[in-house]
Amino acid sequence: MELLSGRRTFANLIKYIKLAISFNFGEVTSVIIASIILPFLPITPIQLLVQSLLYDLGQLTLPFDNVDKEYLKEPKKWDINGLKNFMLFMGPLSSSFDMIIFAFMWFVFNIRTAATFQTIWFCYGVVSNLIGMHIIRTAKIPFVQSNANKLVYLSSIILSIIAIIVPFTSLGHFIGLVFISPIYLSIIIGVPVLYCFVALFAKKFYIKKYHEWI
Numbered sequence: 001m002e003l004l005s006g007r008r009t010f011a012n013l014i015k016y017i018k019l020a021i022s023f024n025f026g027e028v029t030s031v032i033i034a035s036i037i038l039p040f041l042p043i044t045p046i047q048l049l050v051q052s053l054l055y056d057l058g059q060l061t062l063p064f065d066n067v068d069k070e071y072l073k074e075p076k077k078w079d080i081n082g083l084k085n086f087m088l089f090m091g092p093l094s095s096s097f098d099m100i101i102f103a104f105m106w107f108v109f110n111i112r113t114a115a116t117f118q119t120i121w122f123c124y125g126v127v128s129n130l131i132g133m134h135i136i137r138t139a140k141i142p143f144v145q146s147n148a149n150k151l152v153y154l155s156s157i158i159l160s161i162i163a164i165i166v167p168f169t170s171l172g173h174f175i176g177l178v179f180i181s182p183i184y185l186s187i188i189i190g191v192p193v194l195y196c197f198v199a200l201f202a203k204k205f206y207i208k209k210y211h212e213w214i
Helices: 002-037 045-059 069-073 080-108 114-136 150-168 170-174 182-210
Strands: none
Touching: 002 045, 002 069, 002 080, 002 114, 045 114, 045 150, 080 114, 080 182, 114 150, 114 182, 150 170
């Protein structure tokens, strides 16, 4: 029992690390690119801090997460190269979807106001990371072949809702967010769902190439 408990703890630790390094790498890349291209910052430092706080709270439920039985069959080793490969593979994928969001806001919705642009990306960033967490937490198909712990599901739903509500609160106004039209929910929720499907194919390719996931 203690042996399985140790393997489960290690698995959930690796999930957290891989999730953090891949999404942080992707977001930093996106901020740099957008800051060069756009006439304003895509997100302000304080907005980024609040955004990070929200999805970090979701990630804090990972220690309670379920671990696939296949993973527990044999012990795993700490592999720094595996972390590097994961970051350099999933990070750019995450960043590419940030670019899709930027393109939609600029070219489709014709958004030229910094506050509106920042608000949409603030909401999207939290929702996409919390949905992406379910892709990364298992080598299987999430929601179908592998189910997360109820706390992980619950935190993902609650924090996604909070992120969408924040712009309509005094906290949102304090950090520079503004009211946005419900029509923007189509990209705040729609693009992360699209990311899930693309990430599933990317996961298969990654596993085939590196013979591991978490």
